[in-house]
Amino acid sequence: MSLEQVVTSTAAFAYMPTSVEIVPLRDHATTSGLAMPRSLRALETEAIHVFREVAAEFERPVLLYSIGKDSSVLLHLACKAFAPAPLPFPLLHIESGWDFREMIEFRDRTARDQGLDLRVHYNAAARVAGVTPFSHGAAYADLVLTTALKQGLDRWGFDAAFGGGRRDEEKARAKERILSFRDAQHRWDPRNQRPELWRHYNGRIARGQKLRAFPLSNWTEADIWTYIHLENIPLVPLYFAKPRPVVRRDGALIMVDDERLPLHAGEQPRLERVRFRTLGCYPLTAATPSAATTVPEVIAELLASKESERSGRLVDSDQVASMERKKAEGYF
Amino acid sequence: MGGEIAFRRYAEGQHAKDLLRLITCGSVDDGKSTLIGRLLLDTGSLPEDVVRAAARDSERWGTNGDQLDVALLVDGLQSEREQGITIDVAHRYFDTARRKFILADTPGHEQYTRNMATAASTATAAVLLLDASRGLRPQTLRHACIARLMGVRQFIVAVNKMDLVGHDPAVYAQIVATTREALARLPSHEAHFVPLVARSGDNVVGRSAALDWYTGPTLLGLLETLDSSEPEAPELRLPVQYVARPNEHFRGYAGTISGGQLQVGDKVVALPAGVRSQVVSIDTAQGPRQQAAVGEAVMITLADQLDLGRGQVLAHLAAPPNVGTRFEAEVVWMAPQPLVAGDGLEFKFAHRYVAGSAARVVHRVDVADLGAHPAMTLGLNDVGRCEFVLAEPIAFDSYDEHRATGSFAIIDRVTHQTLGAGLVRSASRGRLIAAPEQVTRPQRAAQKHQRPAVVWLNGLSGSGKSTIGAALDRALFERGHHSYLLDGDGLRQGLNRDLGFSPPERRENLRRAAEAARLLADAGLIVIAAFISPLQSDRDAVRAIVGAELLVDVHVDAPLAECERRDPKGHYRRVRAGTLREFTGIDAPYEPPQSPDLRLDTLQLDLAAAVDRLLAYLEADGCLATA
Numbered sequence: 029m030s031l032e033q034v035v036t037s038t039a040a041f042a043y044m045p046t047s048v049e050i051v052p053l054r055d056h057a058t059t060s061g062l063a064m065p066r067s068l069r070a071l072e073t074e075a076i077h078v079f080r081e082v083a084a085e086f087e088r089p090v091l092l093y094s095i096g097k098d099s100s101v102l103l104h105l106a107c108k109a110f111a112p113a114p115l116p117f118p119l120l121h122i123e124s125g126w127d128f129r130e131m132i133e134f135r136d137r138t139a140r141d142q143g144l145d146l147r148v149h150y151n152a153a154a155r156v157a158g159v160t161p162f163s164h165g166a167a168y169a170d171l172v173l174t175t176a177l178k179q180g181l182d183r184w185g186f187d188a189a190f191g192g193g194r195r196d197e198e199k200a201r202a203k204e205r206i207l208s209f210r211d212a213q214h215r216w217d218p219r220n221q222r223p224e225l226w227r228h229y230n231g232r233i234a235r236g237q238k239l240r241a242f243p244l245s246n247w248t249e250a251d252i253w254t255y256i257h258l259e260n261i262p263l264v265p266l267y268f269a270k271p272r273p274v275v276r277r278d279g280a281l282i283m284v285d286d287e288r289l290p291l292h293a294g295e296q297p298r299l300e301r302v303r304f305r306t307l308g309c310y311p312l313t314a315a316t317p318s319a320a321t322t323v324p325e326v327i328a329e330l331l332a333s334k335e336s337e338r339s340g341r342l343v344d345s346d347q348v349a350s351m352e353r354k355k356a357e358g359y360f
Numbered sequence: 361m362g363g364e365i366a367f368r369r370y371a372e373g374q375h376a377k378d379l380l381r382l383i384t385c386g387s388v389d390d391g392k393s394t395l396i397g398r399l400l401l402d403t404g405s406l407p408e409d410v411v412r413a414a415a416r417d418s419e420r421w422g423t424n425g426d427q428l429d430v431a432l433l434v435d436g437l438q439s440e441r442e443q444g445i446t447i448d449v450a451h452r453y454f455d456t457a458r459r460k461f462i463l464a465d466t467p468g469h470e471q472y473t474r475n476m477a478t479a480a481s482t483a484t485a486a487v488l489l490l491d492a493s494r495g496l497r498p499q500t501l502r503h504a505c506i507a508r509l510m511g512v513r514q515f516i517v518a519v520n521k522m523d524l525v526g527h528d529p530a531v532y533a534q535i536v537a538t539t540r541e542a543l544a545r546l547p548s549h550e551a552h553f554v555p556l557v558a559r560s561g562d563n564v565v566g567r568s569a570a571l572d573w574y575t576g577p578t579l580l581g582l583l584e585t586l587d588s589s590e591p592e593a594p595e596l597r598l599p600v601q602y603v604a605r606p607n608e609h610f611r612g613y614a615g616t617i618s619g620g621q622l623q624v625g626d627k628v629v630a631l632p633a634g635v636r637s638q639v640v641s642i643d644t645a646q647g648p649r650q651q652a653a654v655g656e657a658v659m660i661t662l663a664d665q666l667d668l669g670r671g672q673v674l675a676h677l678a679a680p681p682n683v684g685t686r687f688e689a690e691v692v693w694m695a696p697q698p699l700v701a702g703d704g705l706e707f708k709f710a711h712r713y714v715a716g717s718a719a720r721v722v723h724r725v726d727v728a729d730l731g732a733h734p735a736m737t738l739g740l741n742d743v744g745r746c747e748f749v750l751a752e753p754i755a756f757d758s759y760d761e762h763r764a765t766g767s768f769a770i771i772d773r774v775t776h777q778t779l780g781a782g783l784v785r786s787a788s789r790g791r792l793i794a795a796p797e798q799v800t801r802p803q804r805a806a807q808k809h810q811r812p813a814v815v816w817l818n819g820l821s822g823s824g825k826s827t828i829g830a831a832l833d834r835a836l837f838e839r840g841h842h843s844y845l846l847d848g849d850g851l852r853q854g855l856n857r858d859l860g861f862s863p864p865e866r867r868e869n870l871r872r873a874a875e876a877a878r879l880l881a882d883a884g885l886i887v888i889a890a891f892i893s894p895l896q897s898d899r900d901a902v903r904a905i906v907g908a909e910l911l912v913d914v915h916v917d918a919p920l921a922e923c924e925r926r927d928p929k930g931h932y933r934r935v936r937a938g939t940l941r942e943f944t945g946i947d948a949p950y951e952p953p954q955s956p957d958l959r960l961d962t963l964q965l966d967l968a969a970a971v972d973r974l975l976a977y978l979e980a981d982g983c984l985a986t987a
Contacts, residue, residue: 324367336407
C-alpha cells in the first residue's frame with residue numbers, strides 16, 4: 029500500500045492549537061422580526077426533499093462536510109429533514125492538512141456538540157511524500173482534494189454523497205443535475221446526464237456506480253447568507269472581519285495561519301482587518317479587507333461586491349475550464 | 361452600521377419577491393445564449409470577474425467583432441465552446457426588485473426532448489426565441505408543444521435579431537400573426553410577443569430607440585408580470601417519501617405535501633394499502649404545527665401502528681386518488697431504442713418503483729400539426745399516448761389535477777437510464793377504483809386461510825409441467841386449499857383460440873395467460889400455470905403482469921433428449937418428421953431460467969418428490985397458513 033494507503037486521524041498535527049476562540053453570532057433572527065421569504069422557503073423544502081429521497085434509496089449515504097458556510101447550511105437542512113429522528117448518515121471531512129486551524133476546531137466542536145458521526149480522511153501517502161501547495165502546484169489539489177475524496181468515499185463504501193455545491197457558483201456547476209451520477213472512478217460525464225423529471229429522481233444505479241447529490245443546487249450565495257441569518261446557523265469565525273496576520277502576494281491577501289507558510293524575501297505579515305468569503309486551504313484562499321462582523325453586515329458587503337465568490341479561490345483559476353476538468357476527474 | 365440598514369432594506373425587499381421558474385427554448389442559432397447573457401448582464405446579475413473573463417474569451421472565441429460576445433457569459437463547458445453548441449440544461453439565477461428567477465436554458469439540438477422535458481417539468485413559463493429573419497421554425501414549435509404538454513401555459517415569444525430586418529414593424533406583425541396561428545392549436549395557453557435585439561440589448565431589459573414603434577413591455581417587463589403561482593390541487597395528497605423509526609416509540613412518515621392541506625386530527629387513508637388512520641402530529645421545517653399545506657415538507661405521526669412504506673399516498677377519505685394497475689398516459693420518449701408494447705420497463709411514481717410495460721401504443725402525436733396518428737412504437741423524441749399495465753397497484757391521479765401523483769419517469773430495467781416521461785391522462789375503463797371500500801386481496805386470502813400465489817411452471821415441452829401441475833393442484837385440493845390449474849393447451853382451446861404460433865402470437869398467448877392467472881390470484885386462489893415460456897423476456901413479461909410478490913418462478917428441468925424420449929404428445933416426432941416447425945428447443949430458441957425461485961430436476965425427482973418440494977416452498981412462503 030503506497031499511494032492508495034489511507035489513515036485516519038482527527039488530532040493529527042502538532043501545530044494545531046488546543047483552543048480557538050469562537051465568536052458567538054449576534055442573534056438578529058428574532059430581533060429582525062422577519063419571517064422567511066417565500067422563495068427561500070421553497071428552496072428549503074426542495075433541499076429537504078432531496079435529502080429524504082436519497083437517504084431512502086441509497087444504502088450508505090454520507091454528507092460531505094467541508095466546514096464552510098454552504099456545508100453549515102447543508103448540515104442544518106439535513107438535520108431538519110429527519111427531525112425528530114437523528115441524522116441517519118455520517119459526515120465526512122476531507123482534510124487537506126492545510127485547512128485553517130479555526131476550521132478544524134469548529135468541525136470538532138460541531139460534531140461533539142451535535143453528537144454527529146464525523147469521519148475524517150486525508151491522503152496519507154501525499155502527506156508522507158511531502159505534497160504541499162508550494163511544491164506541487166496544480167497536482168496539489170488533485171492529490172489532497174480529489175484523490176483523497178475518492179479514497180475516503182471508497183474506504184467506507186459510501187454509495188451516495190451529499191455536497192453543498194450550488195449552480196450559481198461556477199459555469200460547469202450550472203450544467204450539473206441535482207442528482208449527479210458518477211462511474212466507479214467517480215467521474216462526471218456532462219454529455220450523459222439523466223433527465224430530472226419533476227421530482228421523480230431516478231436513483232437506480234448499477235453496481236459500482238456512485239451518486240453525488242446537491243440539495244443546494246438552486247441556492248445563490250445571497251440565499252445562503254440570508255438563510256444563515258434567519259435560522260441563526262453557527263459559522264466558522266473566519267467569515268467575520270477581525271485583525272488577522274496576512275501577507276500580500278500576487279494581489280491576494282494570504283493569511284499566515286501557521287509557521288509552515290514560506291515567506292518570500294521582504295514579506296512581513298501584517299495585521300489587517302479581513303474576512304473570508306469562501307474557505308479552503310489557507311495558502312490558497314484569499315482574504316477580503318472587511319469591517320463586517322455580523323451576518324447582516326456580510327450580506328450588505330456581498331450586495332455591494334462586484335466580484336464573484338470563487339474569485340477568492342486560487343485553486344480554481346489555474347487553467348481555463350478548470351472546474352469542468354476537475355469534476356470530470358472526480359472532484360465535487 | 362450602514363451595513364445593517366442595507367441588509368434590512370434587502371431583507372424586506374426579498375420578502376416581497378416571489379419566484380418564477382422559466383425555460384428558454386429556440387432553434388440552434390436563434391441567439392439563445394446571447395439573449396440570456398444579455399438578460400443577466402443588463403439586470404446586473406454578473407460579477408465583474410465573470411464579465412472580465414468573458415471579455416478575454418471574446419477575443420479568442422467571440423463572434424461579435426471587438427464587442428463583448430455576451431453568449432460567452434453563459435456557454436460554460438469547454439467542449440461547448442470548442443463546438444460552438446450548448447450541450448445540456450444550464451440553470452441561471454437572477455432577480456429584480458419584484459421577483460426572483462430560476463431560468464433553465466435548454467439547448468436546441470438533437471437531444472432536445474430530454475433537456476426540454478427536464479427543464480419544463482418544473483417551469484411555469486417559457487420564452488420561445490425566434491430569429492426575425494427566419495420566422496417561426498418547426499423546431500421551435502416542437503419546443504412549444506412539449507412545454508405545453510408538460511404543463512407550461514404561459515409563453516413569451518421573443519422575436520430576436522430585429523436589426524437583421526431593418527427593425528421593420530411589418531415583418532414583426534407578420535411573424536406575430538403566423539406564430540399566433542401556429543400556437544392556436546395548443547390547448548389553453550397565453551402568448552405574449554416582444555421584438556428585440558439580444559446582441560445590443562434592445563427591448564431585453566432597457567427600451568429601444570430603434571424599435572420605438574413597439575410600445576409594449578420589454579422582455580424583462582413581461583417576465584415580471586407573468587403568473588408565478590404553480591397549479592395547486594385542493595385535495596390532500598401526501599406521498600410517503602421516508603419512514604423515520606429512530607426507536608420503537610416513534611414512527612414518522614415524511615414527505616412533501618403535493619396537494620391540499622392537512623390538519624392534526626384529520627382522518628386519512630393510505631393508498632394503495634387501503635388502511636385508515638388519524639393524524640396525531642405534524643412537524644415542519646419551522647417546527648410542530650397544527651396544519652400544513654401544499655408545498656411543505658412535513659413529518660407526521662398517525663394514531664395507529666401501521667407499517668406504511670414509501671410510495672403510499674395519504675389522502676382524505678372523501679377525495680382519494682385512483683388505485684389500479686392500468687392507465688393511459690402521454691409519453692415523451694427520450695431514448696434511442698423505441699418504446700414497444702410488452703417490453704419490460706420500470707416506472708418511478710411518487711417515491712415508488714413499479715415494474716410494468718406498455719400494453720399498447722394508442723397513437724403518436726405529430727408535433728408539427730399536433731395531429732394524432734396510429735403507431736406501433738414511439739421513437740426518440742416522439743410524443744404519444746400509451747396504455748400501461750403495472751405489476752402492482754399504485755395510487756395515482758391525472759396530471760391535470762395533481763402533477764406529483766399524475767406523472768412518472770420510465771426507466772430501463774437493465775441500464776437504469778431514464779427512457780421517458782409520463783403524464784397520466786386517465787385510468788383505463790373498468791379499473792378506476794377507489795380502494796377503501798373494495799374487498800382487498802389480503803381480506804380474500806384471510807377468508808380462504810391462504811396467501812394467493814401464481815406458481816409458474818416453465819420448461820421444455822415434455823419436461824413434466826402439466827403432470828406436476830395437475831398433481832400439485834390435487835395435493836392442494838386435498839389439503840383444503842383453493843387452487844386452480846391453468847394449462848397452455850386448455851387455454852388455447854378457449855380464451856386463446858384465435859392465436860397461432862408466430863412469435864407475436866406466442867407472446868400474446870403468454871400475456872393473456874398471465875392476465876388470467878393474475879385475476880384468479882386476485883380472487884384469492886393459488887394458481888398453477890404450466891407454460892413453456894421459452895425466453896427470459898417472456899418470463900419477465902409474466903413477472904411484470906403477475907407481480908413479483910405473487911409469482912413463484914419454477915423451472916421444470918429435463919434435458920432435451922429426455923423430453924424427446926418421453927414425447928407425451930408426439931410433438932417431437934412430428935418435428936423430426938418435418939410436419940411441425942418453430943418448435944421450442946429444436947428450431948425455436950429456449951433460454952433456461954438463470955435464477956428461478958425453484959428448480960425441479962425431473963431426472964432426479966419422481967412426481968411425488970417434485971410435488972413435496974413445491975408444497976414445502978409454498979409452506980415456507982406463507983401461502984399455506986391455516987390460522
